[in-house]
Amino acid sequence: NKSDWDSVTSPDLSSKGYLAPDLAAVAQQTVTPGDKDVTVNVYYDHDVVPVNPTNPQTPGTPINPDDPDSPKWPAGTDKNSLTTDVHQTIHYQYG
Known part of the structure; x- marks a missing residue:
């Protein structure tokens, strides 16, 4: 059995003083039982x-x-x- 996790759009944090993220969206992932955890980091720089x-x-x-x-x-x-x-x-x- 496998399952698809939908892609996720990175939130707009410009109202909190951040620039656009380095990754606009995290792509769809297909997962199966026994898959190891996957971490996707999305980085935002501070607006200056x-x-x-x-x-x-x-x-x-x-x-x-x-x-x-x-x-x-x-x-x-x-x-x-x-x-x-x-x-x-x-x-x-x-x-």
């Missing part, structure tokens, strides 16, 4: 959001605005924390 003066964030707000329970942007990610005025005097000496 650059935080800089042209793309500041608001500390204390959810990183994922669609999920209010997601981690919050930490202190130091606002525009004022990411920019500073620098005043420097340069003295040139010619030889």
Whole structure:
């Protein structure tokens, strides 16, 4: 006796801060009594959001605005924390 297990589509986790998985679907498997276990790993990379003066964030707000329970942007990610005025005097000496 054998049985076919349907293929399984990898879930979309983009709303949780992940990129597309390395394996869009796990193929159909035919199994028979006595088959050994098979493990199929599906890997997701984290989505990366650059935080800089042209793309500041608001500390204390959810990183994922669609999920209010997601981690919050930490202190130091606002525009004022990411920019500073620098005043420097340069003295040139010619030889």
